Amino acid sequence: MDHHDKLALPVGTTLDRFIMRKQEDFPYATGELSQLLRDIALAAKIVNREINRSGLIDIAGAYGNRNVQGEDQQKLDVIANVRFIRALRNGGEVCTIVSEEEEGMIQTGNTKGKYVVAIDPLDGSSNIDVNVSIGTVFSIYRRISPTGSAGNEQDCLQRGTHQVAAGYVIYGSSTMLVYTTGNGVNGFTYENSLGEFVLSHPTIMTPATGTIYSVNEGMAQHFSKGMAAVVAHFKEQEFSGRYIGSLVADFHRNLLKGGIYMYPATSKAPAGKLRLLYECNALAFVVEQAGGKASNGYQRTLEIQPQGLHERCPFFIGSPELVSKVEELLAAEESS
Numbered sequence: 240m241d242h243h244d245k246l247a248l249p250v251g252t253t254l255d256r257f258i259m260r261k262q263e264d265f266p267y268a269t270g271e272l273s274q275l276l277r278d279i280a281l282a283a284k285i286v287n288r289e290i291n292r293s294g295l296i297d298i299a300g301a302y303g304n305r306n307v308q309g310e311d312q313q314k315l316d317v318i319a320n321v322r323f324i325r326a327l328r329n330g331g332e333v334c335t336i337v338s339e340e341e342e343g344m345i346q347t348g349n350t351k352g353k354y355v356v357a358i359d360p361l362d363g364s365s366n367i368d369v370n371v372s373i374g375t376v377f378s379i380y381r382r383i384s385p386t387g388s389a390g391n392e393q394d395c396l397q398r399g400t401h402q403v404a405a406g407y408v409i410y411g412s413s414t415m416l417v418y419t420t421g422n423g424v425n426g427f428t429y430e431n432s433l434g435e436f437v438l439s440h441p442t443i444m445t446p447a448t449g450t451i452y453s454v455n456e457g458m459a460q461h462f463s464k465g466m467a468a469v470v471a472h473f474k475e476q477e478f479s480g481r482y483i484g485s486l487v488a489d490f491h492r493n494l495l496k497g498g499i500y501m502y503p504a505t506s507k508a509p510a511g512k513l514r515l516l517y518e519c520n521a522l523a524f525v526v527e528q529a530g531g532k533a534s535n536g537y538q539r540t541l542e543i544q545p546q547g548l549h550e551r552c553p554f555f556i557g558s559p560e561l562v563s564k565v566e567e568l569l570a571a572e573e574s575s
């Protein structure tokens with residue numbers, strides 16, 4: 240019996256029970272990480288509610304505008320940021336947060352908190368107003384600095400290999416929370432009537448290969464020669480091009496169906512667009528736990544040493560055979 244079997248729980252198990260049962264498998268664990276995951280799930284439910292109502296009350300409008308009731312309107316990404324930070328602060332397990340929405344580190348005031356969280360509270364913001372899937376991405380690290388003071392940059396700039404948990408929420412035709420603590424990947428679907436996430440996708444494994452490629456080809460004139468060769472290769476193979484423009488949604492589809500998502504370096508954006516700390520590393524941890532692969536084209540994403548909180552990196556993620564093929568094509572173009 241492998242580790243995955245030992246931890247297997249039936250479809251329909253609620254997220255709370257799932258987290259509790261996993262906790263029982265590690266008798267020396269203190270339960271703090273479990274509490275943190277519950278806090279994230281709670282914030283996800285609240286953000287889900289706001290997103291569902293967004294068409295009704297126009298919270299997708301510009302930040303600072305006033306709505307018909309004279310109340311301040313807030314952009315959904317600001318609302319999501321506030322909700323997640325509040326949940327993590329109230330939970331007490333997190334000392335420091337890195338968020339896409341804020342320049343510096345956010346100190347929660349919980350100096351005893353043992354964890355650091357990096358988060359993209361609302362991913363795919365350009366899709367908010369048009370009712371297309373959006374998401375949240377989160378990454379959890381154990382702090383390095385001793386408890387009793389605020390977390391520092393060293394705590395936040397850890398390699399992705401040091402993540403203790405990571406995952407994402409997708410707010411789509413149904414809302415799902417997918418996460419890993421390093422023992423496989425499990426997906427939970429939100430049951431509106433119960434107000435609970437329930438296990439719907441146990442032990443997700445991504446197909447070894449696939450026939451979908453996802454990249455913003457409108458940028459093709461800014462691609463390197465190597466990247467042009469990559470795109471030509473997938474076209475020759477008659478792959479399907481699928482690109483939503485919400486990283487979480489593009490990733491989630493390819494995770495389940497097999498395929499590759501690419502956000503390369505371009506002449507306009509030499510480091511690509513996506514953020515290492517709260518976009519790439521979290522999904523890289525998830526994909527590896529599902530048997531997939533994530534890379535910047537040359538190096539495993541999880542092994543990149545971050546230098547800055549909002550650092551960007553080129554990103555290739557998905558089915559292992561496809562990511563390896565891209566690495567091979569990029570290297571071949573480089574040496575020619």
Ligand SMILES: O=P(O)(O)OC[C@H]1O[C@](O)(COP(=O)(O)O)[C@@H](O)[C@@H]1O
Nearest residue numbers: 359361362363364365455484485486
């Ligand atoms: O329009 P582009 O350049 O293809 O960018 C799309 C990418 O940018 C992002 O929207 C960035 O995320 P945010 O919405 O969190 O800023 C990714 O989700 C997405 O894959």
Ligand SMILES: [Mg+2]
Nearest residue numbers: 359361362363
């Ligand atoms: Mg994003």
Ligand SMILES: [Mg+2]
Nearest residue numbers: 339359361362
């Ligand atoms: Mg965002």
